[in-house]
Amino acid sequence: MSSAAARLGVLASRVRFEEKNILTALERRGVACEQIDPRALSVRAGTPWDGPQIVLNREVGHYRALYAASALESAGVTVLNSAAATAVCGDKWQTSAALVARGLPTPETTLALTPDAALKALEELGYPAVIKPLVGSWGRLVTRVTDRAMAEAVLEHLAALPSPQSHIVYVQREVAKADRDIRVLVVGGRAVGATYRRSEDWRTNVARGAVSERCPLEADLTELAVAAADTVGACVAGVDLLEEPGGRLTVLEVNDRVEFRGLQSTYGSDLDVADTIAALLTAKAES
Amino acid sequence: MQETLVAPECPECDAEVSLGTDARVSEIVECPECRLELEIESVEPPRLLLAPEVEEDWGE
Ligand SMILES: [Zn+2]
Numbered sequence: 209m210s211s212a213a214a215r216l217g218v219l220a221s222r223v224r225f226e227e228k229n230i231l232t233a234l235e236r237r238g239v240a241c242e243q244i245d246p247r248a249l250s251v252r253a254g255t256p257w258d259g260p261q262i263v264l265n266r267e268v269g270h271y272r273a274l275y276a277a278s279a280l281e282s283a284g285v286t287v288l289n290s291a292a293a294t295a296v297c298g299d300k301w302q303t304s305a306a307l308v309a310r311g312l313p314t315p316e317t318t319l320a321l322t323p324d325a326a327l328k329a330l331e332e333l334g335y336p337a338v339i340k341p342l343v344g345s346w347g348r349l350v351t352r353v354t355d356r357a358m359a360e361a362v363l364e365h366l367a368a369l370p371s372p373q374s375h376i377v378y379v380q381r382e383v384a385k386a387d388r389d390i391r392v393l394v395v396g397g398r399a400v401g402a403t404y405r406r407s408e409d410w411r412t413n414v415a416r417g418a419v420s421e422r423c424p425l426e427a428d429l430t431e432l433a434v435a436a437a438d439t440v441g442a443c444v445a446g447v448d449l450l451e452e453p454g455g456r457l458t459v460l461e462v463n464d465r466v467e468f469r470g471l472q473s474t475y476g477s478d479l480d481v482a483d484t485i486a487a488l489l490t491a492k493a494e495s
Numbered sequence: 496m497q498e499t500l501v502a503p504e505c506p507e508c509d510a511e512v513s514l515g516t517d518a519r520v521s522e523i524v525e526c527p528e529c530r531l532e533l534e535i536e537s538v539e540p541p542r543l544l545l546a547p548e549v550e551e552d553w554g555e
Contacts, residue, residue: 220521221521221547222521222523222534222546222547223519223520223521223522223523223535224522224523227521228517228519228522231519232517243519243520243521245520245521268553268554269550269552269553270552270553270554271552343552344551344552344554345553345554345555346553346554346555348551348554446555463554463555464555465555466555467555
């Protein structure tokens with residue numbers, strides 16, 4: 209701990225398992241850290257900020273996280289993950305586009321600019337397919353459509369929503385046999401742990417009661433996860449992979465403010481996820 | 496067994512909600528009686544609020 213180390217902050221309006229453990233890990237390392245509540249935060253453009261110079265973004269709300277990161281960056285603060293990474297990870301289309309541009313495998317995806325265009329796209333993509341909101345997580349409003357009639361009903365609903373963003377439709381081919389996904393946790397360019405998440409529900413989010421079990425960190429899986437995190441510019445990332453029937457791995461999404469309670473419980477004392485993140489933050493503060 | 500602080504009351508049902516000594520501001524706890532999510536507004540003295548409703552853009 210050099211005396212010249214930058215001040216650290218953790219931005220969170222909601223201190224959950226993850227945030228609490230990161231704060232505790234920093235304390236155990238003897239690192240002073242300020243808890244920043246974004247609900248009380250305002251940042252004046254172009255004016256230096258008197259808060260911490262390095263901030264870990266753990267804000268649960270996407271828009272608050274995104275704009276807090278951008279505002280803090282404008283005040284000269286280093287934010288992990290960066291506002292740019294949060295913008296890409298928080299938008300399913302931007303994530304898909306970045307993965308495809310990098311040449312990484314990802315399920316076949318189409319962006320349709322109207323619900324009508326989405327129906328044509330679905331007919332070409334084939335059923336079953338999945339319609340997802342551009343922004344959102346925990347599997348909310350993700351809809352699996354199995355035929356044209358169902359697609360028409362879902363798209364009619366989207367067309368009636370008031371938000372212009374709801375009329376831009378993200379459509380993805382369903383990966384067959386995807387009754388489980390793989391969550392790889394990447395910290396500082398290294399895959400530190402991975403779990404299989406299985407669910408009765410076809411959406412394998414832990415928030416929906418999926419069960420996790422440890423997944424070996426094989427080279428193909430870690431390389432792909434690390435490349436995906438790098439593609440979106442995230443130094444802390446939860447990369448979700450799916451296995452296609454032939455065993456090929458494909459990147460489903462990258463989460464920038466990753467929840468790791470399930471992964472941590474799977475690893476027990478073999479891995480301290482919060483401390484791994486605390487170590488990265490400490491290293492940044494000392495560099 | 497974990498040490499506990501003085502237990503503040505649930506703002507909804509007045510049940511005592513015991514907080515560990517490691518309680519933090521903004522931490523989310525559950526009321527043992529009414530199961531509502533509560534937010535720790537203050538640790539010294541311990542004070543609880545109803546936790547904010549989940550918003551549409553919440554997630555990881
Ligand atoms: Zn209560």
